[in-house]
Amino acid sequence: MLQSKLFTKTRKEAPSDEVSLNAQLLIRGGFIHKEMAGVYTYLPLGLRVLNKIGNIIRKEMNAIGGQEMLLTTLQDPAIWKASERWDDKVVDNWFKTELKSGNEIGIANTHEEPLAKLLTNHINSYKDLPIYPYQIQTKFRNELRAKSGIMRGREFLMKDMYSFSRSDKEHKEFYEKAAEAYGKVFERVGLGDITYRTFASGGSFSKFSDEFQTLSDAGEDTIYVDEEKKIAVNKEVFTDEVLNEVGLEKDKLVEKKSIEVGNIFSLGTRFAEAESLVYKNEEGKNSTPVMGSYGIGLGRIMGTVVEALSDEKGIIWPESIAPFKVHLVGLTDATELYKSLVDTGIEVLYDDRDAQAGQKFADSDLFGIPYRIVVSDRNKDSGKFEFTDRATGATKDMTQDELFKLCEVK
Amino acid sequence: MLQSKLFTKTRKEAPSDEVSLNAQLLIRGGFIHKEMAGVYTYLPLGLRVLNKIGNIIRKEMNAIGGQEMLLTTLQDPAIWKASERWDDKVVDNWFKTELKSGNEIGIANTHEEPLAKLLTNHINSYKDLPIYPYQIQTKFRNELRAKSGIMRGREFLMKDMYSFSRSDKEHKEFYEKAAEAYGKVFERVGLGDITYRTFASGGSFSKFSDEFQTLSDAGEDTIYVDEEKKIAVNKEVFTDEVLNEVGLEKDKLVEKKSIEVGNIFSLGTRFAEAESLVYKNEEGKNSTPVMGSYGIGLGRIMGTVVEALSDEKGIIWPESIAPFKVHLVGLTDATELYKSLVDTGIEVLYDDRDAQAGQKFADSDLFGIPYRIVVSDRNKDSGKFEFTDRATGATKDMTQDELFKLCEVK
Numbered sequence: 001m002l003q004s005k006l007f008t009k010t011r012k013e014a015p016s017d018e019v020s021l022n023a024q025l026l027i028r029g030g031f032i033h034k035e036m037a038g039v040y041t042y043l044p045l046g047l048r049v050l051n052k053i054g055n056i057i058r059k060e061m062n063a064i065g066g067q068e069m070l071l072t073t074l075q076d077p078a079i080w081k082a083s084e085r086w087d088d089k090v091v092d093n094w095f096k097t098e099l100k101s102g103n104e105i106g107i108a109n110t111h112e113e114p115l116a117k118l119l120t121n122h123i124n125s126y127k128d129l130p131i132y133p134y135q136i137q138t139k140f141r142n143e144l145r146a147k148s149g150i151m152r153g154r155e156f157l158m159k160d161m162y163s164f165s166r167s168d169k170e171h172k173e174f175y176e177k178a179a180e181a182y183g184k185v186f187e188r189v190g191l192g193d194i195t196y197r198t199f200a201s202g203g204s205f206s207k208f209s210d211e212f213q214t215l216s217d218a219g220e221d222t223i224y225v226d227e228e229k230k231i232a233v234n235k236e237v238f239t240d241e242v243l244n245e246v247g248l249e250k251d252k253l254v255e256k257k258s259i260e261v262g263n264i265f266s267l268g269t270r271f272a273e274a275e276s277l278v279y280k281n282e283e284g285k286n287s288t289p290v291m292g293s294y295g296i297g298l299g300r301i302m303g304t305v306v307e308a309l310s311d312e313k314g315i316i317w318p319e320s321i322a323p324f325k326v327h328l329v330g331l332t333d334a335t336e337l338y339k340s341l342v343d344t345g346i347e348v349l350y351d352d353r354d355a356q357a358g359q360k361f362a363d364s365d366l367f368g369i370p371y372r373i374v375v376s377d378r379n380k381d382s383g384k385f386e387f388t389d390r391a392t393g394a395t396k397d398m399t400q401d402e403l404f405k406l407c408e409v410k
Numbered sequence: 411m412l413q414s415k416l417f418t419k420t421r422k423e424a425p426s427d428e429v430s431l432n433a434q435l436l437i438r439g440g441f442i443h444k445e446m447a448g449v450y451t452y453l454p455l456g457l458r459v460l461n462k463i464g465n466i467i468r469k470e471m472n473a474i475g476g477q478e479m480l481l482t483t484l485q486d487p488a489i490w491k492a493s494e495r496w497d498d499k500v501v502d503n504w505f506k507t508e509l510k511s512g513n514e515i516g517i518a519n520t521h522e523e524p525l526a527k528l529l530t531n532h533i534n535s536y537k538d539l540p541i542y543p544y545q546i547q548t549k550f551r552n553e554l555r556a557k558s559g560i561m562r563g564r565e566f567l568m569k570d571m572y573s574f575s576r577s578d579k580e581h582k583e584f585y586e587k588a589a590e591a592y593g594k595v596f597e598r599v600g601l602g603d604i605t606y607r608t609f610a611s612g613g614s615f616s617k618f619s620d621e622f623q624t625l626s627d628a629g630e631d632t633i634y635v636d637e638e639k640k641i642a643v644n645k646e647v648f649t650d651e652v653l654n655e656v657g658l659e660k661d662k663l664v665e666k667k668s669i670e671v672g673n674i675f676s677l678g679t680r681f682a683e684a685e686s687l688v689y690k691n692e693e694g695k696n697s698t699p700v701m702g703s704y705g706i707g708l709g710r711i712m713g714t715v716v717e718a719l720s721d722e723k724g725i726i727w728p729e730s731i732a733p734f735k736v737h738l739v740g741l742t743d744a745t746e747l748y749k750s751l752v753d754t755g756i757e758v759l760y761d762d763r764d765a766q767a768g769q770k771f772a773d774s775d776l777f778g779i780p781y782r783i784v785v786s787d788r789n790k791d792s793g794k795f796e797f798t799d800r801a802t803g804a805t806k807d808m809t810q811d812e813l814f815k816l817c818e819v820k
Contacts, residue, residue: 131417
């Protein structure tokens with residue numbers, strides 16, 4: 001894409017009311033726009049990142065048998081009254097609105113109930129289970145405060161998967177598969193090294209849930225990490241009893257701040273029961289499926305990557321979720337190289353603007369595209385181009401052949 | 411995909427409260443689920459169709475310079491008060507809700523205002539224009555009644571593009587380009603032959619807008635069609651004066667019922683002015699961009715295709731938006747052929763269920779997948795497979811080589 005055509009512009013300063021580092025950098029780079037606290041528009045560069053994160057998640061969910069669907073935002077109260085989660089005293093972050101008729105309706109913050117209800121039309125027999133529907137869909141949560149940029153929004157895109165199994169054993173098997181798939185997702189988006197599967201409270205559903213926590217000083221959570229075993233315990237369940245139960249030794253654990261980038265829950269039969277979701281088991285008796293839920297916030301991953309991997313010059317995107325693979329910075333005309341790269345199928349942002357070199361380099365650092373290629377009169381004459389790795393800062397002169405090899409392979 | 415794994419089931423009868431043909435067939439086929447009037451979940455089969463429609467639109471919008479982004483559902487009232495469209499007396503289909511603070515916020519039904527406001531951060535000079543941002547995003551409209559299935563929803567996915575040009579001339583040029591792109595979209599989704607560019611009221615913005623109207627008895631609109639010129643006039647502006655102005659002769663026009671599948675509007679400078687979106691023109695003077703808006707409902711296209719192309723047995727999908735290209739109906743084990751087709755990159759739904767042939771054929775007709783291949787013991791022995799074109803009903807026996815050729819080429 002030609003940068004001169006990109007309708008967004010970078011800015012030197014973040015808006016003064018924006019306190020989070022992720023939103024500051026993403027707004028400065030023109031990736032997002034703040035509509036109000038916790039509500040952000042994704043501009044073209046930001047949407048490219050978001051979609052790449054979504055596609056990585058999608059592939060991993062499909063690989064474990066997930067079937068993608070799209071549930072609705074508007075919610076019938078009856079479904080939520082059945083599970084006793086309509087009352088604002090029980091779920092305190094509902095947004096609600098009204099139909100013309102005056103009837104109140106909900107704006108979905110999660111989807112256990114409507115999905116269980118919907119499945120009463122599709123599940124009859126033990127042969128119809130287990131199933132793993134999921135969606136990538138916008139959630140609305142009426143947060144009292146929203147100061148963490150795109151890491152905790154009032155409106156945010158979430159992947160939520162729900163499992164429906166025939167027994168605790170079948171549930172547990174899938175739950176572990178999902179945990180593994182989550183590990184792969186965080187690996188692929190570039191957070192693998194600093195993300196820990198973490199024992200956390202299971203709430204009213206089960207003893208523990210599993211969170212995936214990424215180390216970051218911007219995090220709202222405190223966890224205790226066993227770096228050898230690569231697992232952690234959330235402060236909320238950090239007791240001698242729990243440590244004993246999960247086989248961790250207190251003196252091997254290190255306290256860290258972290259961001260919850262995903263969580264998986266065993267839900268038991270509570271929601272299926274509330275919505276009368278039953279199936280005939282092998283003996284022909286009515287039975288209730290065991291549910292699990294598995295969430296990942298797409299914006300939260302994006303924000304976490306910015307928090308965890310940026311430097312003083314700007315963002316550093318892992319290649320897998322970068323808006324473009326190559327930032328081609330033209331200090332002179334670089335159309336020819338641009339076309340060759342595009343023809344090879346490489347995603348390139350070409351800074352063809354009539355602007356100062358200093359401005360171009362500053363924008364390039366801020367954007368955080370993994371590979372920068374600079375085309376100047378000097379290197380055009382020498383037949384070599386200046387290549388810089390954004391993450392390491394390493395620079396070297398390369399021939400066009402060397403460049404193509406590097407960009408294609410990596 | 412293996413049909414035995416698909417978590418949705420077909421049903422013989424549509425729900426009794428569902429009056430529209432499109433929703434009846436789509437619910438029976440397991441493409442959608444009704445949450446409440448005008449609010450539908452997209453199940454895996456339905457989401458596949460919706461995504462294909464979205465990708466066709468995306469390609470055509472990108473081809474005319476569109477840049478995809480994603481605006482927010484939650485809306486700051488201040489932006490809408492600036493254009494005098496916050497008041498329910500002015501825009502009567504708002505859904506509104508409240509933050510914890512008690513402040514009222516909007517749930518977006520369109521995005522002219524927030525986009526114009528956002529662009530004040532990015533547009534400064536005539537060099538920054540023209541631009542064509544667009545999104546595929548969920549809209550919420552508080553319709554008094556919603557009885558048209560997925561053709562007119564309270565919650566629905568829409569592609570909305572907005573153009574910002576430097577003059578009426580530049581605007582008109584893009585407007586015509588967009589109209590052409592719309593023609594291509596309707597052609598590609600299989601509605602080209604029965605969709606007419608239609609003169610309609612421009613509302614408060616300009617003399618005319620252009621609607622794209624697809625002939626269907628289920629339509630809410632009445633249009634007068636000139637079949638030779640392939641254009642039409644909406645009843646709302648059907649006067650001698652207008653006919654004269656647009657060069658149509660009354661006695662060549664035929665009255666038809668139709669569904670509005672897209673519309674494009676010239677908006678002038680009203681919204682840009684309201685949001686103080688200005689740029690410096692070539693003389694360095696403040697100037698206001700001329701806006702246009704360009705909408706297509708994805709669900710509406712899907713519903714219209716069902717209304718316009720189905721038969722008494724079920725849905726007939728055009729290949730471009732079908733959930734799968736091939737429905738492989740196994741009356742005996744067809745795993746080998748299934749794997750070969752999948753390996754060739756063909757999208758196949760394989761009915762591997764332990765079910766009666768009659769049930770399998772009925773489901774296949776209802777699903778409307780373009781090509782059906784039946785594998786039975788009889789044709790397995792003969793080395794030929796029964797191939798049926800869903801749209802024409804034409805059937806013939808084909809060798810595996812012939813099948814592959816057909817499925818790949820078409």
